[in-house]
Amino acid sequence: MDGTIGQISMNATDIERATTFYVxxxxxxxxxxxxxxxxxxxxxxxxxxxxxxxxxxxxxxxVLYFKVSDIEAEYRELLERGVSFLGEPHLIARLxxxxxxxxxxxxxxxxxxxxxxxxRSV
Numbered sequence: 001m002d003g004t005i006g007q008i009s010m011n012a013t014d015i016e017r018a019t020t021f022y023v024x025x026x027x028x029x030x031x032x033x034x035x036x037x038x039x040x041x042x043x044x045x046x047x048x049x050x051x052x053x054x055x056x057x058x059x060x061x062x063v064l065y066f067k068v069s070d071i072e073a074e075y076r077e078l079l080e081r082g083v084s085f086l087g088e089p090h091l092i093a094r095l096x097x098x099x100x101x102x103x104x105x106x107x108x109x110x111x112x113x114x115x116x117x118x119x120r121s122v
Contacts, residue, residue, distance in 0.1 A: 007046040010061040012038075012109045018049045021108035025081045026066075042066070049109075063104075063112045071101050071117035078105065078115075089115065097121055 012018035019038040022028045028040040028047070037050040042064075052058035068074040071089045079085070089103040099119045107113055 005045050007048055008042075008062070008064065009048045009050060010064070010107075010109070010111050011052050011058065012049040013051065014109070015049060015051065017108045022047075022049065025078070025083060026107075061111045063114055065102070065114045065116045068115050068117050071103060071115050074115050075103050086112075089117075094121070 010018075015036050015038060019030070019033070022038070022040055023030050028042060031039040031041050031046065033039070037048055040047040040049075047064070075085065075089050083105050086104040086106070089101050092100040092102050098121055101117045101119060103115045105113055105115075
């Protein structure tokens, strides 16, 4: 196994609402729909939105961190599209060659998502 992620699954109670959020608000490319599932391209990793198949699978998904090149600009753009953030972009860590910045928000289904930027240190 080489560790490559082929697909990530996120729960959605309302597939139509969730698909609209990911297409219109986050502007992710919709790959295809199959029954009550929607599939998106996230930079080569496939994201699947689907209803939980069994009660034991009905829980919030993992946090998806979307890499961006300008976190402040992306934050402002998503605010304009109606996204409610849990806070403003903020510094997480100062590393030897860059700073790690993040801003957290929720999708239409209550899943936590984040923007992340690795800013070069000057």
